[in-house]
Structures are given as structure tokens and as C-alpha cells.
Amino acid sequence: MPALLACLDGLLASDNVPEGLMRGEIGWLGDGISDPQRESTAGQGSENRNEALDLAGAARGLLSALEAGGEIPADAALQLNRALDDAVSRIGAALRQTQADRIRGLYVIIDPEVTGGRDPLDIARAAVNGGARMLQLRDKLRDKGEQLPLAIALRDLCAANDALLIINDHADLAAALGPEHVGLHVGQTDLPVAEARKILAPGQVLGRSNREIDLIVESQQMGADHVAFGAMYTTTTKQVTRAPQGPERLKQARAAAQVPLVAIGGITAENVAPVVQAGADAICVTAAVGSAPDPEAAAAELTEAIRAAGGRV
Numbered sequence: 001m002p003a004l005l006a007c008l009d010g011l012l013a014s015d016n017v018p019e020g021l022m023r024g025e026i027g028w029l030g031d032g033i034s035d036p037q038r039e040s041t042a043g044q045g046s047e048n049r050n051e052a053l054d055l056a057g058a059a060r061g062l063l064s065a066l067e068a069g070g071e072i073p074a075d076a077a078l079q080l081n082r083a084l085d086d087a088v089s090r091i092g093a094a095l096r097q098t099q100a101d102r103i104r105g106l107y108v109i110i111d112p113e114v115t116g117g118r119d120p121l122d123i124a125r126a127a128v129n130g131g132a133r134m135l136q137l138r139d140k141l142r143d144k145g146e147q148l149p150l151a152i153a154l155r156d157l158c159a160a161n162d163a164l165l166i167i168n169d170h171a172d173l174a175a176a177l178g179p180e181h182v183g184l185h186v187g188q189t190d191l192p193v194a195e196a197r198k199i200l201a202p203g204q205v206l207g208r209s210n211r212e213i214d215l216i217v218e219s220q221q222m223g224a225d226h227v228a229f230g231a232m233y234t235t236t237t238k239q240v241t242r243a244p245q246g247p248e249r250l251k252q253a254r255a256a257a258q259v260p261l262v263a264i265g266g267i268t269a270e271n272v273a274p275v276v277q278a279g280a281d282a283i284c285v286t287a288a289v290g291s292a293p294d295p296e297a298a299a300a301e302l303t304e305a306i307r308a309a310g311g312r313v
Contacts, residue, residue: 004066007059008080011052011087049095050179053202056088092202096225099183099205102164103226103260105313106303107134107284109168110154113141114290121153123295128161130289130299131313134282136185138168147173155182166207171199178204185228188215193222207262211242213249216256228284229253231265232275236287247274254279269298269305276309283311 060081067077108127112120124135137154139147151165151173158165159181166185167174174184179201186196187209196206207226208219219227233244244266245253254261263280268288275283283306292298307313 001066001071004059004062007055007062010055011059049091049203052091053088056084056091060084088202095203096205099164099203100225100260102133102162103205103207103262104281105133105283105306105311106131106299107136107262107282108132108289108299109136109138109284109286110150111138111140111286111290112150114286116291116293120150121157123290124154124157126295127289127299128157128163130296130301131303132163132289132299133313134164134166134284136166136168136284138286144170144173148176151177158182164205166205171196174204175199175201183207183225185209193219193224197223210253211245213252213256216253220258224259226260226262226281227253227257228262228264229257230263230284232263233266233271235266247278250275250278250280269301272302272305273309276306276311281312 063072063077063080063084066072067074106127108124110120110124110127115123127135135154135158137147137151139150147170151167155165155177157163163181164183165177165181166183167177168185169187169190171184171186171191174182183205184196184200185207186193188211193206193208200206205225206223207228208222208224209228210216210219211230216227216229229245229250231242231244232246232250250261250263260281261279262282262284263275263278264284267275267283267285272283283302285302288302289295289298303313
């Protein structure tokens with residue numbers, strides 16, 4: 001019991017913990033426990049949100065053990081678990097919000113099938129050296145175990161350059177690589193946002209593809225941290241049967257999006273300016289960098305074009 005109380009006190013003493021976890025919810029631990037004047041059993045609150053999440057995890061483990069041993073009534077354990085769930089959810093949302101600043105500028109998809117026969121990691125290094133702020137690993141052919149070495153190398157590359165790695169489709173792979181510098185992207189028919197959240201760490205960002213304005217609204221209601229919209233122009237990287245959205249439709253998407261907006265599809269240094277000016281926060285490309293004779297120069301040219309059009313890089 002003292003260890004559990006210390007974890008809870010550590011959470012309560014932290015500026016990073018939301019109002020959902022209050023002293024009154026742990027009042028059943030003993031007389032005076034919810035008294036604001038009670039001396040805390042914790043030396044200090046957690047120094048950051050990740051530490052607060054660690055404390056919440058430790059509290060859950062202790063709570064489960066105490067309940068199993070009959071030391072805590074089931075209804076009290078349920079009350080505390082709900083409070084901890086609320087705290088973890090809100091801390092995670094705050095962590096993801098701090099990552100929103102990374103969703104900007106050039107966003108390069110690393111697809112082993114779109115490298116011109118070169119090592120995907122070399123394309124990724126060139127992209128980052130050229131100014132890419134985000135990378136996405138999209139491998140539709142290999143099993144996840146085969147993807148893992150490249151995924152680890154990409155994560156380390158992003159961590160060393162304060163960039164963000166997004167894993168396409170595979171929530172379990174993103175979770176295995178996380179929680180720092182790694183997020184997930186899902187399509188309309190992939191794992192739903194709520195189910196993916198159960199696999200990811202609370203602070204990992206999650207983006208979702210959208211081909212219509214109403215789907216952007218839906219994605220936000222589901223809890224997506226950023227939304228992708230496209231295709232902007234005709235693209236050969238993915239088979240798209242619908243007409244391109246174009247910058248004018250992107251303006252409508254910008255009006256609907258309350259989270260960072262990623263534009264994708266057929267974008268090059270020559271046509272990126274209207275996309276940036278229509279409100280895209282990040283510009284996502286594949287072949288424009290992966291198939292370029294000089295990927296680093298192509299990334300640098302795109303980055304400069306985004307900057308010149310008024311985008312944040």
C-alpha cells in the first residue's frame with residue numbers, strides 16, 4: 001500500500017498530470033488522504049510527462065496486485081483504475097500535441113520499391129540531409145520481421161535529427177519501435193484509430209488518410225493527430241482512379257482540418273507552391289525523392305520550394 005500511495009502522490013505532485021486524477025479519488029486509502037494539507041509521500045512530482053506515464057503504469061501494477069490479494073475493495077480499485085485511465089489518456093494527448101510541431105515541411109515516404117534499385121536507408125539519409133522533417137516506412141511486400149532492421153535504422157536516423165518516423169499500417173511495429181520519434185499512419189480501411197491507440201504508446205502520434213472533406217472531419221472525431229489529403233495531382237506511385245483533388249479542394253480541407261494537414265500525391269518542386277499556399281502543413285512525396293538521380297538534391301530543392309512558398313520547414 002505505501003508503494004501505491006507514493007506512485008499516486010508522485011502523480012498528484014506533478015504539473016504534467018491533468019485534473020482527472022484528484023485526491024478525492026484516492027480517499028479510500030485512509031483518513032485524511034484527500035486532505036490538500038497532507039504531507040506527500042513522494043519526494044517530488046515527475047519531471048516530465050513520460051515519467052508521469054511510468055508512475056501511472058507502476059500504480060496500475062501495484063493496484064492489480066493489491067486487489068488480487070484482497071487488500072483493496074473491487075469498487076475502489078475500479079474507481080482508481082478509471083482515474084488512472086483518464087490521466088494516461090490526457091497525458092498522452094498532451095505528449096502528442098507537443099509533437100504537432102514536427103508535422104511540417106517535407107515528408108518523404110521510404111518505399112523499398114521506389115528507390116531506383118538503391119538501399120532504402122541511403123534514400124532516407126539523403127532525404128533527411130536534404131531537409132525532410134518526417135519519414136514514412138511503407139513496405140507492402142515484406143513481412144514485418146523482415147522490415148524491422150530497416151525500421152530500427154530509420155528510427156535511429158530520425159532520433160538523431162529530431163525528425164519523426166511514421167510507420168504505415170502496422171501499429172504493432174510502430175509500438176515496438178516507440179515511443180520516441182515514432183508514429184503510425186492508417187488508411188480508411190486499416191485498423192480503426194481507437195483500436196490502434198490500444199496498441200500504441202499514449203504519446204505516439206497517429207495520422208489517417210482522407211480522400212473527401214467529410215472524412216477529414218470523421219478522422220478528427222476519431223482522434224487522429226494529423227490528416228492526409230490527396231491526391232493533389234496525377235501520381236504514378238499509387239493507383240488512383242479518382243481525379244486529382246488539386247489546391248482548390250485542399251483549401252476546403254484546410255478549413256475543415258483542426259489538426260496538421262498533410263498534402264500528398266504527385267507533388268514536385270515545380271508544383272508545390274500552390275499546395276503550400278492552400279494551407280498544407282506538410283508535403284508528402286515518394287518518387288520525387290526516392291526515384292530522383294540525386295535524392296538529397298531533390299529533397300533540398302523541395303524543401304527550398306516549400307520555404308519559398310511560405311511553408312514551415
